[in-house]
Amino acid sequence: MKFRHMLGLFSAAAMSLTLTGGALAQQTVKIGAIFPFSGNAASAGNHAKAALEVAMDIINNEHPELKDFPLAKGKGLTGLGGAKVEVVFADNQGTPAAGQNQALRLITEEKVVALTGAYQSGITLTASAIAEKYGIPFVNGESVAAGLTERGFKWFFRTTPIASDFAREYYNFLTDMKAAGAKTDSVAIVHDNTEYGTSVSNTITSAFKSKGLSNIIDVAYPANATDVQSQVLQLKEKKPDVVIMITYTSDAILFAKTMQAQDYKPPMLLADDAGYSDPSFLKAAGSISQGVFNRSSWSLGPPGSHTAIIAKMYKDKSGDEMDDTAGRQMTGFLVLMEAINRAGSTEPAKIQAALKATDLKPDQLVLGYKGVKFDEKGQNTLASGVIIQLQDGANYVTVWPKANAMKTPVMPYKGW
């Protein structure tokens, strides 16, 4: 009798354990995030992590101060009965192979329902191929190599503006600067030999050439260089009117230092985000890069606006000012979460369908995009950006287009 009684109790306990276990599993939605946490881009990876943690805070906790911002109201994902979001971070070690392995591990072992990342275009390329194979949605917020959305993938979505968008913006910016009296006849494109560097430089080169700007000097170098003196001397000798820099942080710092050592100042220095947007670049080499132009999709709204509140949350978390890269990563992740919430399910096919139906307006975004709406290739058609300038060597200000400008562009490049 007693034994039976005990057995009954045990089985009841076991049943309730399984039940709560199941219920708990339903209450969290696991997302995999692949970023560089070691290797030379670790600084960028850690800022991405802070950005995603702020986004998780917005989703998982009540934020009445953010008013109608998507997912801010209520705790957790309201579409899934208040389920909490859990992000599993994985280190891509700065190599495409490691990124691929981490994608596989996150999908097969961590059982994540969707993926985001992986910062470097070359790693996003390999990691998203695994997601495609397993039929898991992959939303990228920051990799700009054009080819990523040209592969006919069905599970890959990208919110950031891409190289061809920037190329057009750079051209329009240079045209406006020319009208204002600047010389923009010859352009040197300095880029590393990674997927990001080569593809962005190719896109810009062909876009410029098709508009009749054909005097383009190509200066390629191997990423993570120990020395860039010969490249700077090439520039110094050829005297281009505009130098466009497509580099990650470590090389950007080295270029800034070498330009100073060789006393070389191009009339106009235009950076393609990446290294030049890294807060640690600004601290290490901002004061010797005064007047550099850069692209950005981030612009801070007035106090009390949702961008100002989120920027403060990010600064409290990371210790650094919110920047374009962190903002684009946060946007990619929030767009994914908004789709999952709308889908009301963690089934891959339903998330995919919801992503395809995404239609977000500018006031529902962290960044200054015109909205988020994907084309059949998975590319956001409403992504856009502005040109910013590092006028004081510490903080970027928006200078172009005129409608968004906080200050007028200052020429020529000042350096140090």
Place this chain on the structure above:
Amino acid sequence: MSFVIVQVIVGGLLLGAVYALFSSGLTLVWGMMNVVNFAHGDFVMLGMYVAFVVYTVLGGGPLIGAPLAMLVLATLGVIVYFALIRDIMKGPMLAQILGTFGLALLLRYSVFWYFGSNFNTLPSNLVGGTFDFFGIRIEASRLLAGVVALVVTLALHLLLTRTALGSKMLAVSEDATAAQLMGIRPDTMQAIAWAIAAGATGIAGALIATFFYIVPTVGETLGIVAFVTVSLGGFGSVPGALVAGLLIGVIESLSGYLISAVYKDAVVYALFLGFLWFRPQGLMGKT
């Protein structure tokens, strides 16, 4: 044109001097003990962080940073010898490789954990800025590194060839058992060798920090060059590492300027392999 070529060569020589300085500690350990120290690049990284801390806390330049980095790294060298190297030297080659590689990761990620992943730099005017020599621009910080590379190389060379301590160290590296019979303690000698090698590496790090960025992974970026420099110069030959460093620096600079930077590594390594084909012991190594 010719002016630019001179600048490229001068820049290459200065870069090469840094490579030589960077490699001198490695050649000592590798040549004398047959231990390949994969943590070498991370020793340099620690030297850079010592210089960085000296600057941020005391506001001091390499005059304080370099000696302090030498002391810190020499101490670390002795600790590493007794705690790790002494035992794994008895094991198979694979144990040495994995042991020192593990040490490299431990050092790298300890620094990651404490200092974070951000890039740091020292102000470029810490060592007198840049001066113009008949139109050739020379950074004072690189020139200082180059001069110190020469001095360190000369000092290490004299130590090994002209002093009793050097003879004892060489005796141990030739035949530890025979040396022991002559009353030399191999343990002590090898610990001293590690202290000297790590100390020289510390100086290198503190000086490189004055013109390079400082980040926990910097040892990875610079590390491979050290191994090539040492094998080209000849294992265990300190002057060989200097000549090899200068050679690699100039070839890298010239090929980067004349051909394309993307192919400069291909040029350097093709020449390197071609050279080893004819002279596998390196420039100044013994057969």
